[in-house]
Amino acid sequence: MTDLAIGIFGIGALFGLMILRTPVAFAMFLTGFFGVWYLDGLRRATAIMFTETYSSISSYNLIVVPMFVLLGNIASEAGFSRALYDAAHAWVGRFRGGLASASVIGCAAFSAVSGSSVATAVTIGRVALPEMKRLGYGPGLSTGAIAAGGTLGFLIPPSTGFVIYAILTEESIGRLFMAGILPGLLMSSLFIMAIWIVTLRNPNAGPRGEAKPLAERLRLFGRAAPLIGVIMISIGGIYLGVFTPVEASGVGAGLVILIALLTGSLSCTGFVSAIGDTVKTSAMLYMIVVGANVLNPFLVITDIPLALSNMLTSFGLGPYGTLVLILLSYVVLGMFLDGLAMLVVTIPIYYPIILGLGFDPIWFGVIAVIVIEMGMITPPVGLNVFVVRSVAEDIPLHTIFKGVTPFLIAMIVTLVLIILFPQIALAIPNSMFG
Known part of the structure:
Protein backbone atom coordinates (compact mmCIF):
# COMPACT_ATOMS: atom_id res chain seq x y z
CA MET A 1 0.00 0.00 0.00
CA THR A 2 1.42 3.41 -0.96
CA ASP A 3 1.92 6.26 1.50
CA LEU A 4 -0.86 8.20 -0.24
CA ALA A 5 -3.29 5.28 0.08
CA ILE A 6 -2.42 5.01 3.77
CA GLY A 7 -3.05 8.74 4.10
CA ILE A 8 -6.47 8.44 2.49
CA PHE A 9 -7.27 5.49 4.76
CA GLY A 10 -6.14 7.56 7.76
CA ILE A 11 -8.41 10.48 6.81
CA GLY A 12 -11.29 8.03 6.45
CA ALA A 13 -10.51 6.60 9.88
CA LEU A 14 -10.40 10.12 11.31
CA PHE A 15 -13.87 10.96 10.03
CA GLY A 16 -15.13 7.55 11.14
CA LEU A 17 -13.93 8.19 14.69
CA MET A 18 -15.61 11.61 14.75
CA ILE A 19 -18.86 10.18 13.39
CA LEU A 20 -18.70 7.68 16.26
CA ARG A 21 -18.55 10.71 18.60
CA THR A 22 -14.90 10.33 19.55
CA PRO A 23 -13.74 13.78 20.77
CA VAL A 24 -12.08 15.65 17.91
CA ALA A 25 -8.78 16.03 19.75
CA PHE A 26 -8.45 12.31 20.46
CA ALA A 27 -9.58 11.33 16.94
CA MET A 28 -6.76 13.43 15.46
CA PHE A 29 -4.26 12.24 18.06
CA LEU A 30 -5.01 8.55 17.43
CA THR A 31 -4.96 8.91 13.64
CA GLY A 32 -1.70 10.85 13.63
CA PHE A 33 0.09 8.65 16.18
CA PHE A 34 -0.83 5.26 14.71
CA GLY A 35 -0.40 6.54 11.15
CA VAL A 36 3.17 7.68 11.80
CA TRP A 37 3.84 4.46 13.74
CA TYR A 38 2.76 2.38 10.73
CA LEU A 39 4.81 4.42 8.27
CA ASP A 40 7.94 5.34 10.24
CA GLY A 41 7.96 3.19 13.35
CA LEU A 42 7.07 3.53 17.01
CA ARG A 43 10.16 5.58 17.88
CA ARG A 44 9.26 8.37 15.41
CA ALA A 45 5.61 8.32 16.47
CA THR A 46 6.55 8.56 20.15
CA ALA A 47 9.01 11.38 19.46
CA ILE A 48 6.34 13.34 17.58
CA MET A 49 3.82 12.75 20.36
CA PHE A 50 6.10 14.17 23.05
CA THR A 51 7.72 17.01 21.11
CA GLU A 52 4.54 18.26 19.44
CA THR A 53 2.54 18.03 22.66
CA TYR A 54 5.07 20.14 24.53
CA SER A 55 5.75 22.67 21.77
CA SER A 56 2.07 23.26 20.97
CA ILE A 57 0.93 23.70 24.59
CA SER A 58 3.91 25.88 25.52
CA SER A 59 3.14 28.34 22.70
CA TYR A 60 3.03 31.86 24.15
CA SER A 267 -20.37 36.60 43.78
CA CYS A 268 -17.78 34.09 45.01
CA THR A 269 -19.89 31.28 43.56
CA GLY A 270 -20.07 33.06 40.19
CA PHE A 271 -16.33 33.64 40.18
CA VAL A 272 -15.58 29.97 40.92
CA SER A 273 -18.06 28.93 38.21
CA ALA A 274 -16.40 31.27 35.68
CA ILE A 275 -12.96 29.87 36.53
CA GLY A 276 -14.22 26.29 36.21
CA ASP A 277 -15.85 26.94 32.83
CA THR A 278 -12.67 28.66 31.63
CA VAL A 279 -10.51 25.69 32.62
CA LYS A 280 -12.84 23.23 30.86
CA THR A 281 -13.07 25.27 27.64
CA SER A 282 -9.34 26.03 27.55
CA ALA A 283 -8.40 22.40 28.17
CA MET A 284 -10.64 21.32 25.31
CA LEU A 285 -9.09 23.87 22.93
CA TYR A 286 -5.54 23.02 24.04
CA MET A 287 -6.19 19.32 23.40
CA ILE A 288 -7.48 20.15 19.92
CA VAL A 289 -4.23 22.02 19.20
CA VAL A 290 -2.22 19.03 20.46
CA GLY A 291 -4.24 16.62 18.33
CA ALA A 292 -3.80 18.79 15.24
CA ASN A 293 -0.04 18.99 15.75
CA VAL A 294 0.23 15.19 16.05
CA LEU A 295 -1.94 14.70 12.94
CA ASN A 296 -0.03 17.18 10.74
CA PRO A 297 3.23 15.13 10.45
CA PHE A 298 1.15 12.16 9.29
CA LEU A 299 -0.45 14.30 6.57
CA VAL A 300 2.98 15.57 5.48
CA ILE A 301 4.47 12.07 5.27
CA THR A 302 1.58 10.79 3.16
Missing part, protein backbone atom coordinates in the same frame (compact mmCIF):
# COMPACT_ATOMS: atom_id res chain seq x y z
CA ASN A 61 0.27 32.88 21.74
CA LEU A 62 -2.12 30.29 23.17
CA ILE A 63 -2.42 32.37 26.35
CA VAL A 64 -4.98 34.38 24.37
CA VAL A 65 -7.46 31.50 24.65
CA PRO A 66 -7.91 31.17 28.43
CA MET A 67 -7.69 34.94 28.98
CA PHE A 68 -10.45 35.87 26.54
CA VAL A 69 -12.55 32.87 27.60
CA LEU A 70 -12.21 34.03 31.20
CA LEU A 71 -13.19 37.57 30.16
CA GLY A 72 -16.38 36.29 28.54
CA ASN A 73 -17.26 33.98 31.45
CA ILE A 74 -16.78 36.73 34.05
CA ALA A 75 -18.87 39.14 31.96
CA SER A 76 -21.64 36.57 31.76
CA GLU A 77 -21.59 35.67 35.47
CA ALA A 78 -21.52 39.36 36.48
CA GLY A 79 -24.58 40.16 34.35
CA PHE A 80 -22.71 42.46 31.96
CA SER A 81 -24.13 40.55 28.99
CA ARG A 82 -27.64 41.43 30.21
CA ALA A 83 -26.61 45.08 30.35
CA LEU A 84 -25.40 44.93 26.74
CA TYR A 85 -28.71 43.47 25.60
CA ASP A 86 -30.79 45.92 27.64
CA ALA A 87 -28.88 48.86 26.15
CA ALA A 88 -29.36 47.60 22.60
CA HIS A 89 -33.03 46.91 23.32
CA ALA A 90 -33.54 50.45 24.64
CA TRP A 91 -32.22 52.02 21.45
CA VAL A 92 -33.69 49.79 18.73
CA GLY A 93 -36.53 47.90 20.48
CA ARG A 94 -39.16 50.43 19.42
CA PHE A 95 -38.70 49.51 15.76
CA ARG A 96 -40.46 46.57 14.11
CA GLY A 97 -38.32 43.50 14.78
CA GLY A 98 -36.34 45.65 17.20
CA LEU A 99 -35.87 42.96 19.84
CA ALA A 100 -34.42 40.58 17.26
CA SER A 101 -32.12 43.37 16.03
CA ALA A 102 -31.14 44.09 19.64
CA SER A 103 -30.28 40.40 20.01
CA VAL A 104 -27.97 40.58 17.00
CA ILE A 105 -26.32 43.74 18.37
CA GLY A 106 -26.00 42.08 21.77
CA CYS A 107 -24.45 39.00 20.16
CA ALA A 108 -21.99 41.16 18.22
CA ALA A 109 -20.98 43.06 21.36
CA PHE A 110 -20.69 39.94 23.52
CA SER A 111 -18.69 38.23 20.75
CA ALA A 112 -16.05 40.91 21.29
CA VAL A 113 -15.42 39.57 24.79
CA SER A 114 -16.24 35.87 24.57
CA GLY A 115 -14.73 34.69 21.26
CA SER A 116 -17.13 31.74 21.32
CA SER A 117 -20.16 31.08 19.14
CA VAL A 118 -21.82 28.72 21.60
CA ALA A 119 -21.22 30.97 24.62
CA THR A 120 -22.65 33.95 22.74
CA ALA A 121 -25.79 32.08 21.65
CA VAL A 122 -26.44 30.68 25.14
CA THR A 123 -25.78 33.94 27.00
CA ILE A 124 -27.85 36.24 24.80
CA GLY A 125 -30.48 33.56 24.20
CA ARG A 126 -31.24 33.20 27.90
CA VAL A 127 -31.79 36.94 28.15
CA ALA A 128 -33.54 37.69 24.85
CA LEU A 129 -35.75 34.68 24.08
CA PRO A 130 -38.11 35.04 27.09
CA GLU A 131 -38.54 38.74 26.29
CA MET A 132 -39.31 38.09 22.61
CA LYS A 133 -41.75 35.35 23.57
CA ARG A 134 -43.50 37.74 25.98
CA LEU A 135 -43.95 40.35 23.23
CA GLY A 136 -45.33 37.81 20.74
CA TYR A 137 -42.40 37.43 18.36
CA GLY A 138 -42.60 34.60 15.85
CA PRO A 139 -40.63 31.60 17.16
CA GLY A 140 -38.72 31.26 13.88
CA LEU A 141 -37.47 34.85 13.86
CA SER A 142 -36.60 34.96 17.57
CA THR A 143 -34.64 31.70 17.64
CA GLY A 144 -33.14 32.27 14.17
CA ALA A 145 -31.77 35.66 15.23
CA ILE A 146 -30.09 34.16 18.31
CA ALA A 147 -28.68 31.13 16.48
CA ALA A 148 -27.30 33.26 13.65
CA GLY A 149 -26.17 36.09 15.92
CA GLY A 150 -24.24 33.57 17.98
CA THR A 151 -22.08 32.67 14.99
CA LEU A 152 -20.57 36.16 15.20
CA GLY A 153 -18.57 34.82 18.15
CA PHE A 154 -16.46 32.86 15.67
CA LEU A 155 -15.76 35.90 13.48
CA ILE A 156 -15.62 39.07 15.59
CA PRO A 157 -12.34 39.28 17.52
CA PRO A 158 -11.24 37.81 19.85
CA SER A 159 -12.29 34.71 17.91
CA THR A 160 -11.10 31.29 19.05
CA GLY A 161 -11.40 30.25 15.41
CA PHE A 162 -8.81 32.84 14.40
CA VAL A 163 -6.51 31.78 17.26
CA ILE A 164 -6.61 28.13 16.16
CA TYR A 165 -6.14 29.14 12.50
CA ALA A 166 -3.13 31.26 13.47
CA ILE A 167 -1.58 28.41 15.49
CA LEU A 168 -2.08 25.92 12.63
CA THR A 169 -0.72 28.23 9.91
CA GLU A 170 1.76 30.34 11.92
CA GLU A 171 0.00 33.51 10.75
CA SER A 172 -0.32 36.62 12.92
CA ILE A 173 -3.12 36.50 15.49
CA GLY A 174 -3.20 40.29 15.50
CA ARG A 175 -3.70 40.50 11.72
CA LEU A 176 -6.46 37.89 11.86
CA PHE A 177 -8.24 39.68 14.71
CA MET A 178 -8.15 42.96 12.79
CA ALA A 179 -9.28 41.22 9.60
CA GLY A 180 -12.46 40.04 11.35
CA ILE A 181 -13.69 43.50 12.39
CA LEU A 182 -15.20 44.85 9.15
CA PRO A 183 -16.61 41.45 8.00
CA GLY A 184 -18.17 41.07 11.47
CA LEU A 185 -19.79 44.49 11.28
CA LEU A 186 -20.92 43.81 7.70
CA MET A 187 -22.51 40.51 8.67
CA SER A 188 -24.21 42.06 11.70
CA SER A 189 -25.68 44.78 9.47
CA LEU A 190 -26.92 42.22 6.95
CA PHE A 191 -28.50 40.19 9.78
CA ILE A 192 -30.43 43.30 10.87
CA MET A 193 -31.43 43.90 7.24
CA ALA A 194 -32.69 40.30 7.06
CA ILE A 195 -34.81 40.94 10.18
CA TRP A 196 -36.23 44.09 8.57
CA ILE A 197 -37.16 42.15 5.39
CA VAL A 198 -38.79 39.32 7.39
CA THR A 199 -40.88 41.77 9.45
CA LEU A 200 -41.75 43.76 6.32
CA ARG A 201 -43.26 40.60 4.80
CA ASN A 202 -44.84 39.47 8.08
CA PRO A 203 -45.31 42.29 10.61
CA ASN A 204 -46.60 39.84 13.21
CA ALA A 205 -43.24 38.06 13.30
CA GLY A 206 -41.62 41.04 15.05
CA PRO A 207 -44.01 43.55 16.63
CA ARG A 208 -42.73 46.91 17.82
CA GLY A 209 -41.61 47.26 21.41
CA GLU A 210 -42.24 50.11 23.80
CA ALA A 211 -40.36 53.34 23.03
CA LYS A 212 -38.17 54.37 25.97
CA PRO A 213 -37.44 58.01 26.83
CA LEU A 214 -33.98 59.37 26.11
CA ALA A 215 -33.04 59.50 29.80
CA GLU A 216 -33.80 55.79 30.20
CA ARG A 217 -31.83 54.92 27.07
CA LEU A 218 -28.82 56.86 28.32
CA ARG A 219 -29.09 55.20 31.74
CA LEU A 220 -29.10 51.72 30.24
CA PHE A 221 -26.22 52.62 27.95
CA GLY A 222 -24.33 53.81 31.02
CA ARG A 223 -24.81 50.39 32.65
CA ALA A 224 -23.29 48.72 29.59
CA ALA A 225 -20.50 51.31 29.23
CA PRO A 226 -17.92 49.54 31.46
CA LEU A 227 -17.95 46.38 29.35
CA ILE A 228 -18.02 48.41 26.12
CA GLY A 229 -14.99 50.26 27.50
CA VAL A 230 -13.18 46.97 28.10
CA ILE A 231 -13.92 45.95 24.52
CA MET A 232 -12.63 49.28 23.17
CA ILE A 233 -9.47 49.11 25.29
CA SER A 234 -8.68 45.50 24.35
CA ILE A 235 -9.41 45.60 20.62
CA GLY A 236 -8.45 49.29 20.26
CA GLY A 237 -5.17 48.61 22.05
CA ILE A 238 -4.30 45.97 19.46
CA TYR A 239 -5.23 48.30 16.61
CA LEU A 240 -3.16 51.19 17.99
CA GLY A 241 -0.20 48.94 18.68
CA VAL A 242 -0.35 49.52 22.43
CA PHE A 243 -0.90 45.82 23.18
CA THR A 244 -0.09 42.57 21.50
CA PRO A 245 -3.13 40.23 21.30
CA VAL A 246 -1.77 38.26 24.26
CA GLU A 247 -1.32 41.42 26.35
CA ALA A 248 -4.76 42.67 25.31
CA SER A 249 -6.35 39.43 26.49
CA GLY A 250 -4.71 39.78 29.91
CA VAL A 251 -5.64 43.46 30.20
CA GLY A 252 -9.24 42.74 29.18
CA ALA A 253 -9.66 39.85 31.62
CA GLY A 254 -8.07 41.87 34.43
CA LEU A 255 -10.27 44.90 33.79
CA VAL A 256 -13.53 42.98 33.65
CA ILE A 257 -12.69 41.16 36.91
CA LEU A 258 -11.82 44.49 38.55
CA ILE A 259 -15.05 46.12 37.35
CA ALA A 260 -17.10 43.13 38.53
CA LEU A 261 -15.50 43.29 41.99
CA LEU A 262 -15.83 47.06 42.33
CA THR A 263 -19.50 47.03 41.34
CA GLY A 264 -20.24 44.04 43.57
CA SER A 265 -21.88 42.22 40.67
CA LEU A 266 -19.78 39.05 40.94
CA ASP A 303 1.60 13.84 0.82
CA ILE A 304 -2.16 14.32 1.20
CA PRO A 305 -2.00 18.14 0.69
CA LEU A 306 0.16 17.78 -2.43
CA ALA A 307 -2.07 15.08 -3.90
CA LEU A 308 -5.21 17.13 -3.29
CA SER A 309 -3.56 20.21 -4.78
CA ASN A 310 -2.62 18.26 -7.93
CA MET A 311 -6.15 16.86 -8.21
CA LEU A 312 -7.78 20.29 -7.89
CA THR A 313 -5.33 21.79 -10.38
CA SER A 314 -6.09 19.02 -12.87
CA PHE A 315 -9.69 20.21 -13.08
CA GLY A 316 -8.47 23.39 -14.79
CA LEU A 317 -10.93 25.62 -12.94
CA GLY A 318 -8.45 28.37 -12.12
CA PRO A 319 -7.87 29.94 -8.70
CA TYR A 320 -11.44 31.06 -8.02
CA GLY A 321 -13.00 27.88 -9.36
CA THR A 322 -10.73 25.88 -7.07
CA LEU A 323 -11.67 28.18 -4.17
CA VAL A 324 -15.36 27.50 -4.83
CA LEU A 325 -14.70 23.74 -4.66
CA ILE A 326 -12.90 24.18 -1.34
CA LEU A 327 -15.77 26.26 0.05
CA LEU A 328 -18.33 23.70 -1.15
CA SER A 329 -16.39 21.00 0.69
CA TYR A 330 -16.78 23.07 3.87
CA VAL A 331 -20.53 23.24 3.30
CA VAL A 332 -20.67 19.43 3.00
CA LEU A 333 -18.44 18.88 6.05
CA GLY A 334 -20.57 21.35 8.01
CA MET A 335 -23.45 18.89 7.75
CA PHE A 336 -21.54 16.40 9.91
CA LEU A 337 -18.81 18.21 11.89
CA ASP A 338 -18.71 21.15 14.28
CA GLY A 339 -16.75 24.30 13.45
CA LEU A 340 -13.51 23.62 15.31
CA ALA A 341 -13.37 20.07 13.95
CA MET A 342 -13.63 21.38 10.38
CA LEU A 343 -10.98 24.00 11.05
CA VAL A 344 -8.32 21.74 12.54
CA VAL A 345 -8.87 18.91 10.06
CA THR A 346 -8.99 20.94 6.84
CA ILE A 347 -6.60 23.86 7.33
CA PRO A 348 -3.40 21.75 7.28
CA ILE A 349 -4.64 20.31 3.96
CA TYR A 350 -6.07 23.42 2.31
CA TYR A 351 -3.58 26.02 3.53
CA PRO A 352 -0.73 24.98 1.16
CA ILE A 353 -3.21 24.89 -1.72
CA ILE A 354 -4.41 28.42 -0.95
CA LEU A 355 -0.82 29.69 -0.87
CA GLY A 356 -0.12 27.93 -4.18
CA LEU A 357 -3.13 29.63 -5.77
CA GLY A 358 -1.76 33.03 -4.72
CA PHE A 359 -4.52 33.97 -2.28
CA ASP A 360 -3.82 36.00 0.84
CA PRO A 361 -3.79 33.59 3.84
CA ILE A 362 -5.33 36.20 6.18
CA TRP A 363 -8.18 36.78 3.70
CA PHE A 364 -8.71 33.02 3.39
CA GLY A 365 -8.82 32.74 7.18
CA VAL A 366 -11.79 35.11 7.21
CA ILE A 367 -13.46 33.25 4.32
CA ALA A 368 -12.95 29.88 6.01
CA VAL A 369 -14.36 31.11 9.32
CA ILE A 370 -17.48 32.50 7.62
CA VAL A 371 -18.15 29.22 5.79
CA ILE A 372 -17.61 27.30 9.02
CA GLU A 373 -20.07 29.68 10.70
CA MET A 374 -22.63 28.68 8.07
CA GLY A 375 -22.20 25.07 9.15
CA MET A 376 -23.17 26.09 12.69
CA ILE A 377 -26.75 26.87 11.59
CA THR A 378 -27.32 24.31 8.81
CA PRO A 379 -28.81 20.82 9.25
CA PRO A 380 -28.28 18.14 10.32
CA VAL A 381 -25.61 19.19 12.88
CA GLY A 382 -26.18 22.96 13.19
CA LEU A 383 -24.54 23.23 16.62
CA ASN A 384 -25.92 26.72 17.35
CA VAL A 385 -29.43 25.55 16.48
CA PHE A 386 -29.22 22.80 19.07
CA VAL A 387 -27.78 25.26 21.59
CA VAL A 388 -30.75 27.61 21.08
CA ARG A 389 -33.09 24.61 21.22
CA SER A 390 -31.72 23.84 24.71
CA VAL A 391 -32.75 27.34 25.81
CA ALA A 392 -36.12 27.32 23.98
CA GLU A 393 -37.23 23.74 24.57
CA ASP A 394 -40.83 24.37 23.46
CA ILE A 395 -39.81 25.33 19.90
CA PRO A 396 -39.34 22.47 17.38
CA LEU A 397 -35.99 22.10 15.63
CA HIS A 398 -37.53 22.47 12.16
CA THR A 399 -38.93 25.88 13.19
CA ILE A 400 -35.48 27.07 14.26
CA PHE A 401 -33.83 25.77 11.07
CA LYS A 402 -36.52 27.55 9.03
CA GLY A 403 -35.95 30.71 11.07
CA VAL A 404 -32.22 30.81 10.31
CA THR A 405 -32.76 30.69 6.52
CA PRO A 406 -32.84 34.50 5.99
CA PHE A 407 -29.67 34.82 8.07
CA LEU A 408 -27.99 32.05 6.10
CA ILE A 409 -28.71 34.06 2.94
CA ALA A 410 -27.16 37.12 4.63
CA MET A 411 -24.03 35.08 5.39
CA ILE A 412 -23.78 33.97 1.75
CA VAL A 413 -24.04 37.62 0.66
CA THR A 414 -21.29 38.54 3.13
CA LEU A 415 -19.10 35.75 1.77
CA VAL A 416 -19.62 36.83 -1.85
CA LEU A 417 -18.86 40.47 -1.03
CA ILE A 418 -15.59 39.57 0.71
CA ILE A 419 -14.55 37.35 -2.20
CA LEU A 420 -15.33 40.14 -4.68
CA PHE A 421 -13.83 42.88 -2.49
CA PRO A 422 -10.97 41.38 -0.43
CA GLN A 423 -10.21 44.79 1.11
CA ILE A 424 -13.24 44.36 3.36
CA ALA A 425 -11.10 41.86 5.27
CA LEU A 426 -7.64 43.23 4.50
CA ALA A 427 -8.02 47.01 4.83
CA ILE A 428 -7.54 47.22 8.60
CA PRO A 429 -4.70 44.66 8.98
CA ASN A 430 -2.86 46.13 5.96
CA SER A 431 -3.14 49.64 7.35
CA MET A 432 -1.79 48.48 10.69
CA PHE A 433 0.97 46.10 9.68
CA GLY A 434 1.83 47.42 6.22
